[in-house]
Amino acid sequence: MSTTPDHGRTSDDVRRTLEAVWRIEAAKVTAVVARVVGDVGLAEDLAQDAFVQALEQWPRNGIPDKPGAWLTSTARRRAIDRIRRDVNLASKLQQVGHLEELRVAELAEGDFDAALEDIDDDVLGLVFAACHPALTAQARISLTLRMIGGLTTREIARAFLTTESTVAQRISRAKRTLSQDGITVEIPSGAELAPRLASVLEVVYLIFNEGYAATSGRDWVRGELMEEAIRLGRVLAALAPSEPEVHGLLALMEIQASRTRARIGHDGEPVLLLDQDRTRWDWALIRHALVALDRAVSLLDAAQVPAGPYVLQAAIAACHARAHTADATDWGRIVTLYAQLGAIRPSPVIDLNRAVALSYADGPDAALEVVDGLVAAGALGGYHLLPSVRGDLLARLGRDDEARAEFARAATMTDNDAEKALLLRRAAGGD
Incomplete structure (x- = not known):
């Protein structure tokens, strides 16, 4: 495979280029190798080996003309070498089969585009493997960011404010589970598809939510996690274009992300939705999101099936996005959509x-009755937004002392410094 030496580039330039390529190609490389070796965990190790080899060779030999194909071919050769070293060589080669040999030959010749359609199927299968319900939520998140997102262990640890060793252990245990349970790269079908797809979407949305409203640390927003989740959502939309919930999730994340610049005040404190300067919203991203939502609705109409949870949540977010002022918000429509969402996914x-x-829509008295019902039922006992919402309702009803007590209680229940500061300010009587 040809390379183009560029002696004007420094090693740091080449490394940055490689890291950018890896973000895009990691899932494809891992998916192709997983088909060769039949083991997702081993495939990820071999893909990482190819990355390390590129770090060694590209600064010296130049960046290949087709860097993705170079990485795939290198990882595939390592996979074949691994099989050849296996004492059960004949059995292993028989498992790979003639079809895989043809696919490998295509890639070896550098005809990456010829195998692209199959590779896309493999990547989708890899997504399902990384998000398999057999894994814990944290393991699914870490493995997805590593194998699909191409993030390093250090980057994942930094994003989630944890240690590299913790993330490395999660990934290692996850790969061991996939191997022991015989979980391979394949797209589930029939009755198995819906719950498996729900697991995939849950992982992507968990990543996004940790970026959108961080559960701990100094910053309320972690943009890199939101960006990575949206990138994963767009990959899913390309890989599974006929799934309404995929487009619904993408629309939901893009609408929420569009508010990022308006959500943080000059002092670093959160700015609540109704107080945001909507001219600072990313209206181009909102338009892109509304197209995704329209696509989801069209698919639902064509199939004559009701909307799922992500499409409904996106529709709620769209009500805010379509209102250029807070007063223009269609609150009645939002109440109806929340009722539909609660009917299919009951949750306090x-x-x-x-x-x-x-x-x-109807005034704080009606809402306070619902919230007091949640308190009486013992629901959301450790959820700081319950006293926060109750405090806001009490403040709007002029019951200021009770409201301040609720804000103070909410402040003790959050580990996020920015959110805590906002709640303490409201508890002290600030706006």
Whole structure:
């Protein structure tokens, strides 16, 4: 495979280029190798070996004309070498089969585009493997960011404010589980598809939410996690274009991300939705999101099936996005959508969000009745937004002392410094 030496580039330049290529190609490389070796964990190790080899060779020999194909071919050769070293060589080669030999030959000749359609299927299968329900939520998140997102262990640890050793252990245990359980790169079908797809979407949204409203640390927003989740969502939309919930999730994340610049004040404190300067919203991203939502709705209409949870949440977010001022928000529509969402996915969090919408549609008294019901039922006992919402409703009803007590209680229940500061300010009587 040809390379183009560029003696004007420094080693740091080449490394940055390689890291950018790896972000794009990591999933493809791992997926192709997984088909060769039949082991997702081993495939990821071999793909990483190819990355290390590129770090050694590209600064010296130049960046290949087709860097993705170079990485895939190098990892595939390592896979074949691994099989040849196996004492059960004949059995292993028989498992690989004639079809795989043809696919490998295509890639070896550098005809990367000829195998692209199959590779896309392999990548989707790899996504399903990385998000397999047999793994814990944290393991699925780490493995997805590593194998699909191409992030390093250090980057994942930094994003989630944990140690590299913790992330490395999660990834190692996850790969061992996939290997022991015989979980391979394949797209589930039939009755198995819906729950497996739900697991994939859950992982992507968990990544996004940790970026959108960090659960701990100094910063309320971690943009790199939001960006990575949206990138993963766009990959999924390209790989599974006929799945409405995929487009719904992408629309939801893009609408929420569009508010990023307006969500943080000059002092670093969070700015609540109704107080945001909407001219600072990313309207280009909102338009892109609304196209994704329209696509999801069209697919649902064509199939004559009801909307799923991500499409409904995207529709709620779209009500805010379509309102150029807070007063223009269609709160009645939002209440209805939350009721539909609660019917298919009962949750006290959804009930709390519906109460917020109800407070603007019908007044804070009606909403407080719903919230007090949640308190009486013991729901959301450790969830700081319950006393926060109750405090806001009490403040709007003029019950200021009770409101301040609720804000103070909410402040003790969050580990995020920026959010805590906002709640303490409101507890002290600030706006």
